Amino acid sequence: MTIYLQRREHLLQQIGNDGLAVLFAAAEQTRSNDTHFPYRQNSYFHYLSGFPEPEAVIVLDGANGTSTLYCREKDALREIWDGFRYGPDAAQAEFHFDAAHSIKEFSQHIEKAILNKRRLFALWGENPEHDRLLLQHWHHVQQTAGQRMLGECTRAPDSLGDLAALLTPMRLIKDPHEITLLKKAGSISAQAHIRAMQKTRPGISEMQIEAELLHDFMRNGARFPAYNSIIAGGKNACCLHYVENKDILCDGDLLLIDAGAEYEMYAGDITRTFPVNGKFTPAQKDVYEIVLAANQAAIAAVQPQANWADIHNIALNILTQGLIDLKLLSGSLDENLESQAYKRFYMHGLGHWIGLDVHDVGGRWRDGTPLLLQAGMCTTIEPGLYIAAADDIPAHFHNIGIRIEDNILVTENGAENYTAEVPKTIAEIEALMC
Numbered sequence: 001m002t003i004y005l006q007r008r009e010h011l012l013q014q015i016g017n018d019g020l021a022v023l024f025a026a027a028e029q030t031r032s033n034d035t036h037f038p039y040r041q042n043s044y045f046h047y048l049s050g051f052p053e054p055e056a057v058i059v060l061d062g063a064n065g066t067s068t069l070y071c072r073e074k075d076a077l078r079e080i081w082d083g084f085r086y087g088p089d090a091a092q093a094e095f096h097f098d099a100a101h102s103i104k105e106f107s108q109h110i111e112k113a114i115l116n117k118r119r120l121f122a123l124w125g126e127n128p129e130h131d132r133l134l135l136q137h138w139h140h141v142q143q144t145a146g147q148r149m150l151g152e153c154t155r156a157p158d159s160l161g162d163l164a165a166l167l168t169p170m171r172l173i174k175d176p177h178e179i180t181l182l183k184k185a186g187s188i189s190a191q192a193h194i195r196a197m198q199k200t201r202p203g204i205s206e207m208q209i210e211a212e213l214l215h216d217f218m219r220n221g222a223r224f225p226a227y228n229s230i231i232a233g234g235k236n237a238c239c240l241h242y243v244e245n246k247d248i249l250c251d252g253d254l255l256l257i258d259a260g261a262e263y264e265m266y267a268g269d270i271t272r273t274f275p276v277n278g279k280f281t282p283a284q285k286d287v288y289e290i291v292l293a294a295n296q297a298a299i300a301a302v303q304p305q306a307n308w309a310d311i312h313n314i315a316l317n318i319l320t321q322g323l324i325d326l327k328l329l330s331g332s333l334d335e336n337l338e339s340q341a342y343k344r345f346y347m348h349g350l351g352h353w354i355g356l357d358v359h360d361v362g363g364r365w366r367d368g369t370p371l372l373l374q375a376g377m378c379t380t381i382e383p384g385l386y387i388a389a390a391d392d393i394p395a396h397f398h399n400i401g402i403r404i405e406d407n408i409l410v411t412e413n414g415a416e417n418y419t420a421e422v423p424k425t426i427a428e429i430e431a432l433m434c
Contacts, residue, residue: 001050001094001095001096002096003175003177004047004048004049004050004095004096005096007047007048007170008048008049008058008060008067009065010170011048011060011166011167011170012060012061012062012065012067014166015060015062015119015121015161015166016062016119017062017063018062018063018117018118018119019062019117019118019119019120019121019161020059020060020061020062020063020113020114020117020119020120020121020157021058021059021060021062021121021122021161021163022057022058022059022060022110022120022121022122022134023042023044023045023048023057023058023059023060023122023123023163024042024045024056024057024122024123024127024130025041025042025045025051025053025054025055025056025057026039026040026041026042026045026054027054027127027129028054038223038224039052039054040224040265041053041054041265043171043265043356043357043361044123044163044164044167044171045058046265046356047167047170047171047356048167049069049095049097050095051069051071051086051091051095053071053072053085053086054072055071055072055103056069056070056071056072056103057069057070057103057106058070059109059110059113060121061113062117063116063117066098066099067097067098068097068098068099068100068101069088069091069092069095069097069099069100069101070088070100070101070102070103070105070106070109071085071086071087071088071091071100071102071103072085072087072102072103073085073087073088073102073103073104074086074087074090088100088101088102107133107137110134110137111137111140111141114137114138114141114156114157115141115145115154115155115156116154116155117156117157118155118157118158118159119157119158119159119160119161120134120138120157120159120160120161121160121161121162121163121166122134122160122161122163123162123163123164124160124162124163126164138156138157141156141157142156164361167361168361168362168363169362171355171356171360171361171362172353172360172361172362172377173374173375173376173377174355174376174377174378174409175376178266178355179376179378179409181263181264181265181266182266182267182268182354182355182378182407182409182418183409183418184221184263184264184266185222185226185260185261185262185263185264185266185267185268186260186268186270186407186418186419187220187268187418187421188216188217188220188221188222188261188263188268189217189226189259189260189261189268189269189270189419190268190270190419190421190422191216191220191421192212192213192215192216192217192220192259192261193213193257193259193270193272193422194421194422194423194432195212195213195215195216196209196212196213196257196259197272197274197423197429197432197433198432198433199212200249200255200274200276200433201249201276201277201278202249202250202251202276202277203248203249203251204248204249205245205246205247205248205249206231206232206233206236206244206245206246206247206248206249206255207231207245207246209231209245209249209255209257210229210231210245210259213225213229213231213257213259214229217261220261221263222261222262222263222268223262224261224262225259225260225261225262226260226261226262226267226268226269226358227260227267227269227358228243229243229245229257229258229259230242230243230245230256230257230258230259230271231245231255231257231259232245232255232256232257232258232401233247233248233249233250233253233254233255233256233276234247234249234250234253234254234399235388235389235399235401236256236401237254237255237256237273237386237399237400237401237402237403238386238387238388238399238401239401240347240348240386249276250276251276251277252275252276252277252281253275253276253399254273254274254275254276254284254400254401254402255273255274255275255276256271256272256273256401256402256403257271257272257273258270258271258403258405259271260358262358265356266355266356267354267355267356267357267358267360268354268407268419269354269358269380269405269407270405270406270407270419270422271382271384271403271404271405272404272405272422272423272424272429273288273291273401273402273403273404274429274433275429275430275433278430278433278434279430280426280429280430281396282396283394283396283397283400284400284402285426286326287322287326287385287387287397287400287402288402288426289322289426290318290319290322290323290325290326290385291319291383291384291385291402291403291404292404292424292425292426293318293322294314294315294316294318294319294322294383295315295381295382295383295404295405295406295424297314297315297318298311298312298314298315298350298351298381298383299381299406299408299415299417301314302373302379302381302408302410302414302415303373303410303413303414303415304372304373304374304375304410304411304412304413305372305373305374306372306373307370307372307373308350308364308370308371308373308379309364309370311350311381312349312350315350315381315383316337316342316346316350317333317337318383319342319345319346319383319385320333320336320337320342320346321333322385323336323342323345323385324336326397328345328387328393328397329341329342329345345385345386345387346383346384346385346386347386348382348384350381350382350383351379351380351381351382351405351408352379352380353377353378353379354378354379354380354407355378360378362377373410374410375410375411375412376409376410377409377410378407378408378409378410379407379408379410380405380406380407380408381405381406381408382403382404382405382406383403383404384401384402384403384404385400385401385402386400386401386402387399387400387401404424406419406420406424407419
């Protein structure tokens with residue numbers, strides 16, 4: 001728990017002596033009637049505590065430098081029905097909070113904590129109900145502020161601070177603990193992709209391949225996928241977020257799998273594309289080699305102080321020139337880049353941050369300037385080409401959708417591809433599937 005304590009201490013320094021930060025746990029989500037989706041903790045809440053339960057609040061008080069947890073009480077009957085609860089006493093000891101109380105006491109405590117603070121920090125806009133509750137307490141303090149009580153003149157916060165603006169830069173640079181978990185998530189994801197390649201054959205369904213992935217995730221300690229898996233055969237691969245996973249895999253088609261395991265809250269995110277029957281057609285090879293070259297060149301360009309826009313352009317140039325070489329685009333490279341004609345076949349960015357969320361927080365810009373890469377950042381690299389059937393497209397290119405995605409850690413001297421164990425050259429793929 002030391003790492004969570006250190007994060008809270010760092011955040012306390014940022015909010016200052018006149019600040020108060022309030023962070024709510026994720027709410028449980030109803031799936032149908034009286035059944036719920038599997039519970040997942042809010043990523044920011046987990047980042048500061050590791051505490052896994054709903055109905056909880058963290059309060060960080062800058063005036064006295066303390067962190068307090070409010071959580072559910074122990075309840076023997078509810079634990080029979082719903083499972084273990086820490087309760088305040090065990091939670092305080094286990095998760096290294098300065099104090100812990102029943103969640104029932106939050107409302108009566110929070111106004112005293114707000115009193116005489118200048119700034120009130122929260123994840124404003126994330127959950128309207130949490131915003132409403134906190135603003136209600138702030139407004140009540142504001143109404144009574146200025147009255148003399150016990151010889152003191154009180155005040156209410158005069159500004160609301162964005163807690164995400166403080167936590168996001170912290171989350172953007174992964175510490176050694178996080179890197180260990182990300183690599184484990186990547187390794188579990190990689191082994192599952194290898195299994196999926198080995199199990200794929202014409203005549204089985206996309207759903208069956210999804211089952212193979214989930215089997216390997218769970219077998220290796222990842223209870224859930226990091227996101228809805230994309231198992232897209234043939235034309236389905238030309239839909240970027242295809243998740244129905246219900247069609248039969250056909251001989252001669254490609255299968256695009258975009259799937260990753262979530263291990264102890266950290267995400268893996270790998271995409272591989274390969275032939276259902278184990279052998280690429282000449283047209284599939286031609287398109288695949290272009291995407292692979294873009295993937296490899298972009299990864300090679302990752303290093304500290306690199307500008308993400310430059311890395312994106314390296315991949316974009318390769319993809320666009322490849323489309324010209326295949327005669328799917330006409331004109332020069334510069335003309336196609338300027339007109340963005342390539343967007344018919346490549347319509348998304350090169351990658352995203354990855355961490356507690358598969359599309360992790362951070363952005364690529366800060367204060368109007370590019371955010372240069374730093375050691376400890378983790379990003380995906382995922383170029384692709386998607387050629388849907390159309391009258392002006394030669395038939396042998398119809399319904400070829402290819403994406404190749406790896407997870408990349410920026411290191412002190414360059415980059416580490418920690419999902420590289422999944423085959424991605426044509427020779428490696430065909431050898432694995434034979």
